[in-house]
Amino acid sequence: MWNKRHSLSIKLWFTIISAIIISVLFAYSLSQYYYKNLYVKKIKTDLVNEATKLGEDYQGGEITEDFMKRVEWFNSKNDSEVFVVNNPRELSACLPFEIDYDTLISEEERQLLLEGHAIEKEGYEKRFEQNIVAAVIPLMDEARLEGIIYTYIPVDSITDLLRELAARWLVATFLFLIVAIFLMTKWLKKLISPIKDIERAVHRISEGDYNIKLQVESQDEIGKLALAFNEMAQSIYLEEERKKEFLENVAHELRTPLSYVMGYTQAIKDGIVKDEEEKQKYLQLISRETQRLQKLLGDLMDLAKLDSEQVVFRNLPIAFAQFIEEVIAKYEPALKEKNLRLQAELDPDPIILGDDGRIEQILHNILDNSIKYTDMGGTISLSLHQQKDECELIIRDTGRGIPEADLPHVMERFYRVNKARSRFDGGSGLGLSIVKKLVEQQKGQIYIESVAQTGTKVRIVLPTIKDDWKL
Known part of the structure; x- marks a missing residue:
């Protein structure tokens, strides 16, 4: 058996x-x-x-x-x-x-x-x-x-005569089997060797050693298997490095506001701050850091849900131009506070099929950045145009812009152009990562172009509903 x-x-x-x-x-x-x-x-x-x-x-x-x-x-x-x-x-x-x-x-x-x-x-x-x-x-x-x-x-x-033939046949067969077994043993050893290498490599990965690479010595199925294993090992290695970096960033992001909250709270508790005005200042700082923690945890929850595809999108037809105007209206106080000019050229034709809450979240993240990083008296412009079965939304600002070296990484998690990680002029570094995920979930694409000290252009392309679409 x-x-x-x-x-x-x-x-x-x-x-x-x-x-x-x-x-x-x-x-x-x-x-x-x-x-x-x-x-x-x-x-x-x-x-x-x-x-x-x-x-x-x-x-x-x-x-x-x-x-x-x-x-x-x-x-x-x-x-x-x-x-x-x-x-x-x-x-x-x-x-x-x-x-x-x-x-x-x-x-x-x-x-x-x-x-x-x-x-x-x-x-x-x-x-x-x-x-x-x-x-x-x-x-x-x-x-x-x-x-x-x-x-x-x-x-x-x-x-x-037949017996003589049979005897010679048996002798020749015996010699053939000896030669065949010898050659086959060497061939099998060579054939199985890369498979054993893959087996050993798999054990190393199971033990946590992800930085491993097999030698690809052939282009046959085993060679392709080794190549696929290398690609898998590299992907796992990068994923583990990304998770490690992610956890380090999360710990870093949480540690600073928590230290502020604990420090200010302890100062008030120990009676170090006796002046009522100073105490109110400390309480405002505690409130601000608490809100920052709340936003950070909310962003992390969003990312976790998007990664696990647990987010349920309620896609409905949206008149995109009207929707954008409603979102812009909420920013009037912030625009007046910084004396920013807003220009909008919106084509009324595009109708998209999307989740209004998630579309609004996309617009909020981009507009928040534009307002935050545009100096007093600057300009923010929006344009929306229909292009066959797609529409293109472009949001420009005359803000600080993004250095060329940082541009490819701005949609990575926890990436900040400001390497000093200041909590006063920068967020958690998760906003654009969430935007990218949400745009992709809506079957769209997002592109960012920028020139340092000149401004930034964000281009979002989304599919539109065909003319014969009916509710």
Whole structure:
């Protein structure tokens, strides 16, 4: 019974050896069958031809002594046994008064001979007490059967030849198996070696060693497997590094506001702050840091839900231009406070299918950044245009901009252009990460272009509803 716990090399070795043995046995059996049948058939044909040529010398009438001597001479020079039978008892196929007499030919065979046909025989012949292959041809004098030429070869000679062939075949097969096993063992070792390397690498990954790379030495399936493993290991390594960095960033983000809250609270509790005005200032700082913590935890929850695809989107048709105008209206106080000019060019045609709460969250994050990083008296502009089955929303500002080196990373989690991580002029670094996730969940794309000290352009492309869409 096949053991599932056997190694792959043993299974392959067993399978290949079994296939070789089965193939050799089948080939041997097939060769024995065809060799015996073709050889015996050829012997019968040769015997018939020999007897026929001898029979051509018979001219009819009584079989002469001279003819029989010629046959005897041929018999002495030939491997087969050849003789002439002219005994009436042999040719009459058992006369009624000699019914117990065993003849060389049967009544059916005698009829065939009378019709001029040659007879081929194979099997045990009681007269010779052995298995033979024989041929019989008639010697006819008009319609009278004067005699027969009987020629045969003992089957034992064929059996001896087949035995010799079998012996040589077995020796050759044994030598072939030795060579095949030797070459197959080396080949299997080379074949299994990269698989064992992959197995060892998998164990290392399970133990936490993710920075591993296999050598790809071939382009076959095993080579492709090793290449795929390297890609998987690299992905796991990067993911683990990202998780590690994420946890470090979370710890860092939480530690600072918590330290502020604990410090200010302890100062008030210990009575260090006695002035009421100073105490109110500390309480405002505690409130501000508490709100920062609340926002940070909210962002983390959003990201976790988006990553696990637990967020349920209630997609409904939205008249995008009207929706943007409603969101802009909420920013009038903030715009007046910084004396910022707002310009809007909104195409009324685009209708998108989306979750209004999540779309508003996208707009809030981008507009918050634009207002925060644009100096007093600056300009923020919005434009919306329909483009075939998509619409494009562009939000520009004349703010501080983003350095070229930081631009590819601004949508990464916890990434801040301000490396000092100041809580007074920067957020948690999660806002744009959430925006990117939300835009992608709405089957859209987001692009950011910026020039330091000049301004930033955010371009959002979203699919729109076709004209024939109905509620």
